[in-house]
Amino acid sequence: xxxxxQSPQFLSIQEGENLTVYCNSSSVFSSLQWxxxxxxxxxxxxxTVVTGGEVKKLKRxxxxxxxxxxxxxxxxxxxxxxxxxxxxCAGRWGExxxxxxxxxEGTQLTVNP
Amino acid sequence: xxxxxxxxxxxxxxxxxxxxxxxSPISGHRSVSxxxxxxxxxxxxxxxxxxxxxxxxxxxxxxxxxxxFSNSRSEMNVSTLELGDSALYLCASSLGLAGGPWNExxxxxxxxxxxx
Numbered sequence: 058x059x060x061x062x063q064s065p066q067f068l069s070i071q072e073g074e075n076l077t078v079y080c081n082s083s084s085v086f087s088s089l090q091w092x093x094x095x096x097x098x099x100x101x102x103x104x105t106v107v108t109g110g111e112v113k114k115l116k117r118x119x120x121x122x123x124x125x126x127x128x129x130x131x132x133x134x135x136x137x138x139x140x141x142x143x144x145x146c147a148g149r150w151g152e153x154x155x156x157x158x159x160x161x162e163g164t165q166l167t168v169n170p
Numbered sequence: 171x172x173x174x175x176x177x178x179x180x181x182x183x184x185x186x187x188x189x190x191x192x193x194s195p196i197s198g199h200r201s202v203s204x205x206x207x208x209x210x211x212x213x214x215x216x217x218x219x220x221x222x223x224x225x226x227x228x229x230x231x232x233x234x235x236x237x238x239f240s241n242s243r244s245e246m247n248v249s250t251l252e253l254g255d256s257a258l259y260l261c262a263s264s265l266g267l268a269g270g271p272w273n274e275x276x277x278x279x280x281x282x283x284x285x286x
Contacts, residue, residue: 099174099260099277100213145213157226158275160205162212 061148063161070136071169078131078164080146085126087149090158094143103131136168172197174263174278182284188249191281195242195263201225202244203275204236207258216259219244220267248283256285 062081070076080089088107092100104113106122106129113120117140119132133140147160175194183189195202203226204216215228219238236246242263248255262275 098279099262101277102274105272105274147213157215157218157228158203159215160213 061146061159061161063146063164065164066162067165067167069167069169072137073135074168076133076136076166078144078146078166079128080130080148080161081128082148082150083127084150086122086129087126089122089126089129089146089148091120091129091131092145092147094145094163095141100143100145133166136166138168138170141166141168174261174276176259176261176278176281178281179279180282180284182286183251184286185251185253187251188247189251189283191246191248191259191261191283193244193246193261193263193278195244195261196276199263199265199276200242201264201267201273202238202242203262203264204244204246205260205262206230207260207280208256213260216246218267225267251285253285256283258282 091103094100111122203218218226238244258280
């Protein structure tokens with residue numbers, strides 16, 4: 058059973074600060090996704106990364122996939138209260154269409170105005 | 171285009187009862203996956219249905235079952251409810267099987283089940 062560790066579990070920061078969330082596995086991912094979930098809603102996909110070393114940017118969010126494809130990070134620059142939410146990473150191991158998505162426990166981010 | 175809908179949004183049951191949750195995928199989507207979300211365990215995969223067939227199953231007891239209809243709508247059933255079944259149950263739909271990295275899953279808002 059592949060395990061996916063996400064850290065930190067909780068993060069409370071002031072508006073304008075930067076932050077980084079980490080996602081790690083002992084096995085090589087075939088692909089990894091980051092989601093954000095707000096209260097009362099389901100997770101919403103932010104990005105999918107597939108290639109080792111890949112960097113993707115989404116406005117103030119920067120996603121990085123480790124060279125060995127065993128880890129990923131999400132960096133938010135100049136956080137805003139609207140960034141508050143639960144950030145989830147989700148990975149797949151294996152190339153078949155039957156490979157399921159496994160989620161980390163999430164990072165609950167609170168950005169205070 | 172309407173998103174994934176789940177009914178009911180909230181449900182309160184007592185131990186030993188059974189419950190059925192419903193999920194209507196985005197029009198044209200043929201895959202529906204179900205997840206259980208709890209504060210301690212996070213999001214855990216229950217099962218995936220595609221073209222009315224279960225294609226993948228997580229590590230949950232047989233009390234958890236599901237089915238998919240010809241219109242891709244799906245239902246999940248939990249029998250003999252236990253206190254630990256209290257959770258947010260999410261369903262997600264995708265065009266094809268959920269296994270491909272580019273086959274995006276769209277989540278519904280979930281059904282909040284409380285077992286007393």
